[in-house]
Amino acid sequence: MSNLVKAMVNIHTALNQLGLAQYIQVSTPSSLAVLAVSYPPSAGIFRQELAGIMPEFLQFLASTKAPFWINAYPYFAYKDDPSGVALDYVLFNPNSGMVDPYTKLHYDNMLYAQVDAALFAIARMGFRGLEVRVSETGWPSRGDSNEFGATLENAAIYNKNLLRRQLGNEGTPMRPNMRLEVYLFALFNENLKPGPTSERNYGLFQPDESMTYNVGLTALSAASTSSASISLTSSATQEAKVGYQSLVYWMFVYLLAIELLVRRPF
Template identity: 75%
Template sequence: MDLLILDVTGFLFLGHVESLGINYGQVGNNLPPPEKVLDLLRSLRITKARIYDTNPQILTAFANSGVELVVTVENDMLGTLMNPQQALQWVNSRIKPYVPATRITGIAVGNEVFTGGDTTLIANLVPTMVSIHGALVQLGLDQYIQVSTPSSLAVLAESYPPSAGSFQPELTAIMSQFLQFLQTTKAPFWINAYPYFAYKDEPNNISLDYVLFNPNAGMLDPYTKLRYDNMLYAQVDAVIFASARLGFGGIEVRVSETGWPSKGDQNEVGATVANAATYNRNLLRRQLRGEGTPLRPNMRVEAYLFALFNEDMKPGPTSERNYGLYQPDLTMAYNVGLSALGSTSSTSSASISLTSSAPHQRWETL
């Protein structure tokens, strides 16, 4: 697929996006039905999606669409699905009936469990992942479906400089088990990363250009001598270093959520339409170039924007309801300059992928 990108000067250029995602959230009472959402994705030639449940309406609507889906086990299901027989029953009823017509490619087990403060959930997470993966193996689906869990960057005790990246001490034991599972099953580490939170908390100490991917002097890691010109890549590399400290240096880190709100409360510094458009547009540019981080320059970063829609029922500050690129009536909240060319001019199989709504948790910043 060829994509037509409009930059801030109005210049149009062609590119291929293979690693960019957008969140498809469902926490609203005025959102379009899944069929309309699918039409929107098709109009943008989007071929990957991720939702934060196993909504049968979505799984049915997306059948035979060619769109790849990652589905999610809700946090409150972990205690039940830790049991291998219950996990097998869940996969048999929630996953198996829809494949292969619906292209389910991943299962996210919970969301931000490690930093939610529920010690029982934390203890149940890896055993639940093992049970679900075991069910996939039994049913011959493990070669098609990966199992992982998205984590908040609050899992890190240190993130600055990136080479100092380390996990919270109380998470070390469980994190080692988790990383072992990812290594064994060749699954990615999913991280929810929001430079916006860092800027909001310390606008006088953090460069807006640095968090928005705009041109800036950047930051030099004094130990690796690697230079970072944006915070997102620094966050990703901090997770890679933290994993390597526990002996798991080869695991791929993907950004399961990142975005910028177009509106916020009075104390939410930086939550503006202009900043949201700039952040997402500049991230899109990076994706077009297939960039990797300074630590892994030859491995493109797979990143998922938050979000597809503004969602009016999300709790919390005003910003939580204003991360969307689109309004629920399918009009643009703001323009990031992305439009898809018609299929007649299609020359490649590039794709944009999507994730679903999830609660945002603050993390300690660089």
């Protein structure tokens, strides 16, 4: 951990020497566990044991204009406390939400609250201009008996609702005019992955390429004149379709890179 920022500086220096630094940003994803407090969002603060590295890390991101990436999974909050966390709130379904008692900002879903908690934690360290992006989020379609909420229905609802909000270019209550960039985990189920059943069932597709569930994407038939086209099952506009294609493309690129290069932090 102590060498993380040094490694990032070296990579950025190499990119700069190649004339690529303006095109490629250097950052690293963090688990939501880097926060000691995430509720309410305005109370967001980093864990004390990270006090030695976090200022240096954030300073690097600020100086290179790179984003802070966070892995945020509302599913885990619901799994750990299904009686205390409203399912509709974590699934982006219509609900009364919550109001931060200090900022008076209203949140109708947990993901945005988690992102804003990270923003507040960053601001507490003096870095108010950093952008926070979600490097991973998702919902398992299967789980063990003690993994509450890990169902096919909930996974489909979560991801469908999330993609609709991405198409709407939504920001969080703290930054409503800045689109929140989100990457979905995962494209395929990891059937050989150890651990709880849920860990093998985040994918939109099975290892044999069959669909786990439909999140609103339908591939056009082979007879289509545009082999790269992807359409929404809803009556979306052409502009939304283009945005959706871009989202799916970058989701695939990101997930492929994750599978090949890094293990997901918890």
